[in-house]
Amino acid sequence: MKKIILFGLLIASVATLNSCGGSESVKEATTVKLTGHVQAVTMGQAPLVVAVGEYTDNYMSEDIAILVGTGKKIIRVEVYVKNNGKIDFNVSPASFTLDNGKETVEVNSLISLKLDDYTIYDGDIGSTYTKGFLFYEVNADAKVEDYKLNIRNTMNGDTHLASISLKQNDGATEVAENTELSLTEKTIEIEDIVFNGKGTLTINKVIENYVVKGEDEDMEAPYAQNVRVEYTVSVEAGSIYCSTSNFKLKTGLLKNSIFAGTDELESGALKAGEERTGYAVFSVPVGDTDYTFVYSDDSTIKLK
Known part of the structure; x- marks a missing residue:
């Protein structure tokens, strides 16, 4: 059985344009690197670590400008997944949604497909990790820090596994090595x-x-x-x-x-x-x- 983690391994430039692809009323993209935004997730027998490394508010590129609706914007979220066990496991697909208490936002598959064929991670994660980007379309006035990334097991009744807030943890600092x-x-x-x-x-x-x-x-x-x-x-x-x-x-x-x-x-x-x-x-x-x-x-x- 293949082992898969469902999210796009999407790499794209961070050019910012308006939703019509022009250069007027340009809104700058803002990238925020997060610290300590990580959760333990058990998928079957596999002990996984899922983390959010950064997000980009108002992400835009020429390839997707025409796909972004009026009054909408794109949030790009970098997600990292690692198998923390020593043994190779068959890992169920996982779904990742954004939720701010008012709405639940699914991954925008159209934009993901346009940027990188909506890649699904597929391979041995016995002792390795993978990371990539997820894209979400939200209202233009939405605040990213109000959202949480929800992880669910799609092969087990869409069971909720964990939530990771996108709000910066200002008190998180890394100690010196060793x-x-x-x-x-x-x-x-x-x-x-x-x-x-x-x-x-x-x-x-x-x-x-x-x-x-x-x-x-x-x-x-x-x-x-x-x-x-x-x-x-x-x-x-x-x-x-x-x-x-x-x-x-x-x-x-x-x-x-x-x-x-x-x-x-x-x-x-x-x-x-x-x-x-x-x-x-x-x-x-x-x-x-x-x-x-x-x-x-x-x-x-x-x-x-």
């Missing part, structure tokens, strides 16, 4: 009710904006950053089964966990007196201010 975070709490008690195990989980180190030169540098979005969490599991009684699925990062903006890198903690049961150290790398929005490390969905450590 910044070690000062921890407020380090150790919590954990248990494994299946194996009657009791022990502790200790966070050894947290590195914000984790970057390894030469390793998939072109795979990372500028809208999210990696956070590396190093930890140790120690068993005091019984056994505790270590699994990568037990370790998550819940953040204030994403509201759920996204696993984004290599986890060196070997799976398997630890017996009393044994311990195992490993790390996980997570993808979080740039400017996020709340890291909470979650073990087995119930034990948490506030990291920031």
